[in-house]
Each structure stands twice: as structure tokens, then as C-alpha cells.
Amino acid sequence: AQKITQTQPGMFVQEKEAVTLDCTYDTSDPSYGLFWYKQPSSGEMIFLIYQGSYDQQNATEGRYSLNFQKARKSANLVISASQLGDSAMYFCAMREGDSGNQFYFGTGTSLTVIP
């Protein structure tokens, strides 16, 4: 089974609108961390936001928030007030607490912001 599933290969959003990028995960480890990274066309991986499995509140970082629904094993990224510079690939990733120190990445969602 896939550790991280991103079902939206491509998404479009109007500038200044909000958009939700979906991510579901699969783990039996009670301790894990969930991450979102942005990859612009230049190729680098930029950290956006982190949610720990024991965190009670949803993580927020500026215009980014993580909608963490533990029972549904989902960790959707919400980008508010989209900007043209948000156009990029977005990757959801997970690290399992006691099962090694590697990250598992999803296949990514390509977001295009339309002016």
C-alpha cells in the first residue's frame, strides 16, 4: 500500500482564491509527522508546513494551513489568497516515528494559479 496518496495530479485556482490540496496517508505507527513541500519549476524543495501526529491543533504557517483529520488519515494543505507565485508542484510527505528516518513522498499535485 502507498504510504502517501495524492489523488490530484493537477489543480487550477483563481488568483486570490483559496485552494485545498488533498493528501491521505497510511501508517500503523502512532507517532508520525506530516509535511508539505513546494517544488517550483526551478526544482528546489521548499518546506511549507509540518503536523505532528500528537498535535491537537491544525498547523498554520502564514497563508498555509494543514487540515489534519486523524481518523480519516488525511492531511490536506489549504492555501488561502492564492498568488501567481504559488504555481508549483506540491508534495505531501510522511515520516514514521519509530520505523526509520526516511521520508515517504506522494506523487505530487501541480497547482496553477490563474490571473
Added chain:
Amino acid sequence: EPEVTQTPSHQVTQMGQEVILRCVPISNHLYFYWYRQILGQKVEFLVSFYNNEISEKSEIFDDQFSVERPDGSNFTLKIRSTKLEDSAMYFCASERDTNEKLFFGSGTQLSVL
């Protein structure tokens, strides 16, 4: 903000040749990683390194790959005899402690001809 530095940004090599990809992790970080991303595919874990030894490696990381921390600052990935399917973007990453966020370098695009 401190950053992970990778060189070169692009590397073109002939099949069968050896390549060394270089990384300078953030100075107070202790855990180092290599990942790769074949064009259009997801990012895949290769290897993790801590305390001067490999702590975990994936199935991809076979005998043609090796990593080294030759001095206090550099972290290298060597591919001994490159194959066409090694063409990918290779990312170095580091972190201060486990269960923290990974800082990624900007990647080395390797093209094997």
C-alpha cells in the same frame, strides 16, 4: 536562513562513468540524506547518514552507490558506474535532529547519456 548547498546544479556524464555529487549541509545539522526524483515521478529515499555511517538505505541504493563525509562540511554521493536509468534530480537534505523538518538543497540534475 541557512541553506543546504549542492554542486554542481547540472551534471552530464557518459554511461559507465563515475560521478560524485556534492552537498554542504547546514553546519549544526547531524542527519544527512540523499533523495532522487526521476522526471515526472515522486521523490524517492536513497540513504540516510548519521555519526559517520549509513543508518538506513533503500533498495535503490545498491553497490554502485556510496556516500561519504570526507571532512566536517561536505557530504558526497558517488555513483560508481552510471546507467541511463540513473538520470534524475538528486537532492541532499539535512536536519538538526530527527522528527524535525528536512532542509533540502536545490538539487543536482544528473543526465546520463
